[in-house]
Amino acid sequence: MKGFSPGAFWRKWYRQIIYVLLFAAVLGASFYRGSVSLHVSDMTRGVYDHIENVPRLRRERIQRLEQQLQALLTRRAPSNELAAAAAQLARAQLHSNGVVLISFDFAPDVSPELTPMTDAVVRHAFRRGVSVLAIAAADPRGAPLAKSILDSCAQTPRDMYPERRAGEDYVFLGNRPDMFNTLLQMGKDLHATYGADYGGRPLAEIPFMRGLHTFDDIDYIVVITGYVSVPEVWMQIANTKYKATLGMGMTAVSIAGYMPYLHSQQITGLIPGLRGAAEYEIALGKPYVATRRMIAQLVAHALVIVFIVAGNIEYFVRRRHGA
């Protein structure tokens, strides 16, 4: 072709060529239906193991509360103390397999990364027979998405558990503005904070909610977020102030910044992006969408490495030629 120079063409269109190659690699890999072998990291295992242990923790808690009540009866404690201990025991017994609070703190923009992870965590809780209380603490736009994920997990159990019912096995409270103050108030009174569930049904009419008044009645909190600063608010209020046990799942881009909190045991586990979701599915023994997407991730990463190496070679060649 007259006047065509590959060098000039590359310099003009190299960005677009790279994008097209990346798109083609991801699209091509998405047709492959094989599986990948993944090691479940300790970060992901931290959340998985804790949810696995929630029913045992709840049994131990009920035993402890029974012993406390017995001790109060033995020493003829005042009636108000007895009533408070009995109410606490009754609340604990209402959810005999324990309660996990899952906060859907993300909007649809990071849904491809966080939906598979949330799906796996909710299914795990359902499989263990754990009651699921869900909120969308950080972003009102996340509430409709959260509702659809919860309902989908409840209605399509994929042979992992019997179908779960809203209001009995799980409750979604939606969003309230001002996350910081909402969490502060939740630590004192969940009912006063939300008043009604996402569908507008008063919490007083939902039997599930009778066992839940504060963070004390919740065995484990999993925060799944795509926002920087949301984990900080959860750690300050739920963990530092109210001593709740926290686990987190977040977009891979934020993970490195939150590893110190894992080391300091302020959180028990940290699920890192799509890879973490795939690890969680492997741990569950039910590989699904995240595991399948890891093949595309593998191909795309290989391509990025090739680009980086090629870019470096080009840089050194140019430098040698004095360009």
Added chain:
Amino acid sequence: MAPETWMDLIGVWLAAVLSLCVFSFLIRDNFFYRLTEAIFVGGSVGIGIVLTYWNGFHPKLVLPFRAFMATLPQQSAQQWVWAAYMLVSLLLGMLFLTRFSSKHAWISRYPMAYVIGLGTGIGIPLGVQTFIFEQTKATLVPLIVFRGDTVSWSAIDWVATCGNTTLVIGVLCVLYYFFFSFKKTDLFSRAASRLGIAYLMLGFGASFGYTVMARISLLIGRVDFLKEEWILGTWYYFFR
């Protein structure tokens, strides 16, 4: 997942066309990209305002106040205090709207002062406890870790020992790197700063790796949507 109704199909097509408009930015900036960006920003703000009203303002203020007004003559003193508290809160909140007038914008400093004062009062103790005390405590680790209670060479847990030593040296060197009170000309200062930079670079490298993974995850999600729900979904909708 194939669309099941006409409305589903229209939604899928709309999402697919808007996705392609956003991808068109990779060729060059253009009208379709800017249109999609404007739709996204406008839609996000709009839905945010509506949801904030229905999730917060309506259940927390409108409904309780309506109930209060409906039974006004029978209200107790406590209920009147509650109503006064809500009215003052509402007034304080509405003062934020004075920002729209350049002449009265200064009034918005009052609710701002309340919010900042409250936030600082609650936030500082919790922040110090969460981010300074707990993190400092996690750095105070033994440099030599022994397995069990025996103190001998053979009982040293080398993996944990290396991990803890690396952690402590890293924290000290990075802190030293950000210590600008004097010029670092001696050998120790330069070596510690260099090591600090190396630790920082490792951290940035890990962040970059995770960022690539995050962005590609989003691309995979979109490609999956275009392939499964748009192309195959439309095919199944018409020809299944």
